[in-house]
Amino acid sequence: AALLPLIGQERAPAEARIFVLDLMRTTDVIPPPTGGKPEDVANAVRAAFQSHSVSVRAAALPVYAKLDAGRAVGDLTTMLDDKKLDKPLKVAAALAWGEVASSNKDSATTALDKLLKDEDSDVRAAAAEAAGKLGRTYQDKLIKMAKAENYNVRIGAAEGLANTAITGGSGPVAVDGIAQLWREKGRPRRDAAKVFAHLAQKKPGYVIEYLASAAKNTEDPALHPIGIDGLCAASFAGSPDARRALARSTDD
Secondary structure, three states, rough: OOHHHHHOOOOOHHHHHHHHHHHHOOOOOOOOOOOOOHHHHHHHHHHOOOOOOHHHHHHHHHHHHHHHHHHHHHHHHHHOOOOOOOOHHHHHHHHHHHHHOOOOOOHHHHHHHOOOOOOOHHHHHHHHHHHHHHHHHHHHHHHHHHOOOOOHHHHHHHHHHHHEEEEEEEHHHHHHHHHHOOOOOOHHHHHHHHHHHHOOOHHHOOOHHHHHHHHHOOOOOHHHHHHHHHHHHHHOOOHHHHHHHHOOOOOO
C-alpha cells in the first residue's frame, strides 16, 4: 500500500512503477495507502494508464480493468479496433479482457474470440491466459491450444487452464490439459510445473502429486526448486498433504 502513490507519478522510475503494477495484477485484495480511500487505488492506476511510457501503460491496463471494469471496457473496445496499437498494449489488452469477464462476459467473449485468432503469438498467448477467467467456457479450446500451438501460446493456454480451475471450470480437466506439457521432458515439464505451482496457491488439492514429483525428481535438477516453491504455496493455502510432501522431499 505504501508504494501505491508511486504508480501515478510520471517522474517516478518506469521500472519501479511497472514492478508495483505487476504485483497488483496478481494480488487479490489491494488496500489503499495509509489514511487513503479505496478509490485512491483506482485513481492511481488510471493515472498510470495515461503515462507517456508504453511499458507503464501496458502494465497498468490489466490492473485498471481489474479495479474498474465498467470504465475499462470502453477503452478496451476502442483498442480492439486500433490496427496501429503498440504491441505491448495489445498484449496487455488481451490480459485485461480476462479481468472484465466476471462483470461483462459477452463483451469479453467477443473480444477474446477475436484475439485468440490474432496473427501475433504473444497476443494469442495472453488471450489464452485471459480466456481462462471465463471458467468452463474455453476449456476445450485451451486444451487443444496447450497441445498444438506455438510454444509461448501453449504456455499461455496452460496458464489459462489453471485460471479455469479457479473460476468455475473443471479442476481435473484443467490439470489434465496442463499435464500435456508435463508429459514432455525438459522445458515443457518445467513450465508445466511452474503453472502447477501457481495453481497451488488457490487449488492445491489438484496439483500436489505433480509438485511432489517435481520436488523429488532426480533427472532434471531444475524441477526440484519449482516443486518446492509449489508445495510451499500449497502449504500456505492450508494443504496438509503439501506439508507432508515437503517433508518427504528431503528424504534420500
